[in-house]
Amino acid sequence: MGLRNIVVTLKVTPKPEEIRFDPVTKTIDRSKATNEINPADKNALEMALQLKDRYGGRVIVVSMGPPFWEPFLKLAVAMGADDAVLVSDRALAGSDTLPTSLTLARAIQRIGDYDIILTGEESSDGGTGQVPPGIAEWLGIPHVTYITSIEIIEPGKARVKRTIKGGYEILEVDMPFLASVELGCNTPRFPDFRRKRWAEREFKLKTWSIADLGLSPEEVGFKGSATTVDTLMELKPPERLRSRITGAPDEIAEELARIIRELLR
Amino acid sequence: MRDIWVFIEQDSGVVEESSLEVLTKAREIADARGYLVTGVLLGRGVRGIAGGLGRYGAHRVIVVEHPILESYLGEPYASVMGDLIGERNPDYFLASATRNGRDLAGRLAVRFRTGLQAHVVNLDIAEDGSLVGHVPGFGGNIVAVVRNVRGRPQMATVALGVFRPREAWGEAEVEVVEAKLDPSKLRARRVEVVRRGYVDLSKSRRVVVGGMGTGGDLTLVRELAKIIQADVGVSRPLSDIGVAPKDIYIGSTGVSLNADLAVIVGVSGAPHFVSGIRNVRTVISINKDPEAPIAEYSDYFAVGDLFEIIPKLIEKLRRGV
Numbered sequence: 001m002g003l004r005n006i007v008v009t010l011k012v013t014p015k016p017e018e019i020r021f022d023p024v025t026k027t028i029d030r031s032k033a034t035n036e037i038n039p040a041d042k043n044a045l046e047m048a049l050q051l052k053d054r055y056g057g058r059v060i061v062v063s064m065g066p067p068f069w070e071p072f073l074k075l076a077v078a079m080g081a082d083d084a085v086l087v088s089d090r091a092l093a094g095s096d097t098l099p100t101s102l103t104l105a106r107a108i109q110r111i112g113d114y115d116i117i118l119t120g121e122e123s124s125d126g127g128t129g130q131v132p133p134g135i136a137e138w139l140g141i142p143h144v145t146y147i148t149s150i151e152i153i154e155p156g157k158a159r160v161k162r163t164i165k166g167g168y169e170i171l172e173v174d175m176p177f178l179a180s181v182e183l184g185c186n187t188p189r190f191p192d193f194r195r196k197r198w199a200e201r202e203f204k205l206k207t208w209s210i211a212d213l214g215l216s217p218e219e220v221g222f223k224g225s226a227t228t229v230d231t232l233m234e235l236k237p238p239e240r241l242r243s244r245i246t247g248a249p250d251e252i253a254e255e256l257a258r259i260i261r262e263l264l265r
Numbered sequence: 266m267r268d269i270w271v272f273i274e275q276d277s278g279v280v281e282e283s284s285l286e287v288l289t290k291a292r293e294i295a296d297a298r299g300y301l302v303t304g305v306l307l308g309r310g311v312r313g314i315a316g317g318l319g320r321y322g323a324h325r326v327i328v329v330e331h332p333i334l335e336s337y338l339g340e341p342y343a344s345v346m347g348d349l350i351g352e353r354n355p356d357y358f359l360a361s362a363t364r365n366g367r368d369l370a371g372r373l374a375v376r377f378r379t380g381l382q383a384h385v386v387n388l389d390i391a392e393d394g395s396l397v398g399h400v401p402g403f404g405g406n407i408v409a410v411v412r413n414v415r416g417r418p419q420m421a422t423v424a425l426g427v428f429r430p431r432e433a434w435g436e437a438e439v440e441v442v443e444a445k446l447d448p449s450k451l452r453a454r455r456v457e458v459v460r461r462g463y464v465d466l467s468k469s470r471r472v473v474v475g476g477m478g479t480g481g482d483l484t485l486v487r488e489l490a491k492i493i494q495a496d497v498g499v500s501r502p503l504s505d506i507g508v509a510p511k512d513i514y515i516g517s518t519g520v521s522l523n524a525d526l527a528v529i530v531g532v533s534g535a536p537h538f539v540s541g542i543r544n545v546r547t548v549i550s551i552n553k554d555p556e557a558p559i560a561e562y563s564d565y566f567a568v569g570d571l572f573e574i575i576p577k578l579i580e581k582l583r584r585g586v
Contacts, residue, residue: 016404017535028407097383098416101375126402127518128383133339133371142340142452145368159456163511164337164364165276166463173453184505226380226415230397233408238543241564252567253577256549259565260493260582263526263547 003057003152005114006048009104009135010061010076011038012069013125021234028232037072040120040183047150047181048118049080049189055152057115058082062107064092064100070205077199078191084205085111091210094222097126101134103220106213108139116158117178121146132180143178144171148185266301267394268353269294270418272346272360272369273306273318273326276336280314282465283361285321285430287423291359292322292434294390303327303355304437307345309335312441319437321430326437331444333451336458337365340451343372345444350377355418357396359388362422370422379416384424396421405517405540426467426521464496466513466520471495471527472545474515476538478531478552478571481508485575486530492582498522500532515541530571534559551575 014033022029037045048059061076063069064087073084087107095103108117117136122129129145136143146163153159156175161168163182173179191199210220218224245255269291274281288304295302304323306315308330315326327349333341346369350358358373360366362384374381385398386408396419400409413419466472473495475486481503490497497513504514515522517540527542529550539562542548550563551571560566567574 014403016537019403019407019536021407028403097371097381098375098378122518124404126383128371128381129367130371130374130381130383133368134375137372137375143368143372144339144453145371146364164458164460165281166510166512167458167460169455169459170457171453171455177452182511184507226374226378226413227382227411228414230410230412233399233410235401235406235408235540235543237539237562240548240562242561243565244560245565245567246569249569249573250577252551252569253574253581256551256565256567256574256578257581259549260526260528260578261585264493 003051003055003115005111006051006057006059007108007111007114007117008041008045008048008059008061008076008081009117009119009131010041010045010063010073011120011123012036012063012065012072013038013123016124021232023234026232035072037075038120038123040122040124040181042188043183043185044118044120044181045076045079045081046186046188050186051116051150052080060085060111062104062111063087064103064107073205074199074203075191077203077205078196079189080195085208086205087208087210087213089210089220091217091221094225095220096225096227097128097130097134098226099220099224101131102138102224103210103213103215104131105135105138106215107208108135110208110213115175116150117176119178119180121180121182129180132178136178139178141176141178142173143180144173145180146182147179148182150179266299267356268301268303269357269359270303270305270350270355271323272358272366273304274337274361274363274365275306275308275311278308278311278314280318281361281363282430283363283425286426286428287359287361288318288322289430290388290423290428294388298390301325305346305349307334307342312439315439316436319435320432322434323437326439328439328441329444330441331446333446333448334444336455338453338455339368339372340453341446342369343376344446347373347376348445349442350418356394357390358418358420360422362424366422370420374420377416377418379418379420380413382411382413382421385421386424386427388421388423395419401517401540404535404537406536424521426523461510463512466496466498466515467523469496469522470525472498472522472524474498474500474527474529474532475503476500476530476532477502479503481506483508485571485579488579489528489575492579493528495526495528500538517541529559529563530575532559533557534562
């Protein structure tokens with residue numbers, strides 16, 4: 001039971017702890033932050049590659065972002081993806097989750113022949129988790145969020161494990177379907193060295209504009225969004241005593257015991 | 266009159282507490298503006314609990330009952346809720362930002378081509394009727410003030426544990442609506458459910474939190490927790506590597522604590538973590554690294570090796586808490 005295309009959506013995110021906020025201009029400074037493939041998306045890619053190893057199919061990564069994301073898509077190819085698509089267009093700037101899910105859905109339709117679409121559960125920057133169910137709705141296919149494994153049980157049918165409050169559930173779902181993959185549910189493989197060199201030097205990824213997807217500038221970006229950001233604020237850390245306790249372990253333990261007893265009284 | 270709908274999440278007849286948090290917040294906004302709050306309850310044999318939702322803020326509750334709705338399942342829930350929204354055309358739709366709440370809202374927002382704000386930590390409706398929320402991002406220390414500009418209903422999911430449910434009102438008017446569902450058409454079916462214990466850390470009074478500094482061994486953390494009658498939490502990396510369940514990690518995408526006391530050991534204090542301890546009254550932390558960011562977010566910051574300090578601390582506390 002060979003699979004057809006397995007599409008993985010992928011985003012590049014700045015490491016959250018390296019983001020700086022400028023309180024005067026009220027803007028986010030990402031320039032000093034290291035960029036990486038969104039960690040949960042890497043788990044989605046690994047799951048796709050494992051599916052391919054087991055059941056066949058082609059793994060295609062698709063991304064919506066600026067041209068500088070290209071090396072990250074090539075990294076995904078170096079890890080084992082068969083093809084990569086970058087949807088890049090100035091008109092996409094400012095897209096909220098509505099046009100983002102629309103654009104990705106259109107790109108997936110253009111890729112075509114898909115059995116399974118995998119996404120990360122959420123991104124480490126926006127963290128909404130809204131794009132995966134949104135893509136499924138645009139495509140009119142079922143979706144399952146927060147999964148940790150997939151098994152194909154018969155042609156056209158998969159069994160997925162979904163995390164729920166206090167445990168998990170097993171669902172059977174008909175293909176094609178979309179699933180969002182939980183962060184940390186597997187260990188993403190390292191790229192093969194030779195494949196990495198090939199991906200960097202010879203592989204040509206596909207770059208699509210919104211026109212290639214039959215979308216107009218009014219449908220995406222700020223114009224196509226249903227929400228707008230009025231302003232950004234930095235949350236000030238709460239006032240704390242910031243009292244330092246140093247010394248030998250026994251002295252520290254004694255002081256902590258005193259403080260805890262006092263607090264519990 | 267403008268109508269705020271609140272998705273009341275339930276499982277086998279037990280209402281999700283965070284839905285009540287949203288209900289109360291919605292009622293406070295509604296009272297200030299003269300709007301109506303409608304709870305929407307999907308489940309199996311749940312009409313008996315519908316009226317009581319009024320005490321938490323619902324003016325009325327729409328109930329849809331069907332065996333397939335007993336526990337959350339994306340497809341039938343989106344179908345029933347989508348039909349209801351399509352027929353009644355509410356102005357606003359709110360859900361708690363649980364896994365299921367996000368799952369449902371994400372799908373419905375596209376169905377109605379409308380705006381959806383994610384896990385808001387503050388929420389209001391402006392004079393012009395637009396929904397305005399505070400959406401945390403980048404690990405939770407930066408908040409975007411977001412406004413819905415298009416589409417109806419205006420939607421948001423609400424962060425868990427931020428608002429307090431209040432029992433301040435009377436019984437709700439209940440309307441039972443017949444479910445239009447054909448289970449044979451479902452493309453995803455539940456075949457098994459496995460539950461372990463569940464502790465809602467956002468309600469805990471005392472919590473001991475272990476991080477990567479423990480090396481993944483929570484023995485000392487558990488022992489300390491036992492002595493001071495606290496619950497155990499972890500930082501996200503520990504739950505990512507499978508040492509602890511996802512339900513007990515602290516941070517912007519996990520649990521926000523509201524405890525009187527949190528003892529935090531071996532956690533460096535990344536932004537996404539510290540946003541989860543904002544509302545703790547007293548924070549004590551232990552860390553080897555004197556430069557660890559957690560120091561800034563602690564009332565008492567002990568510099569040292571947790572494997573040396575905690576056994577001694579346990580011994581001393583054992584002699585009398």
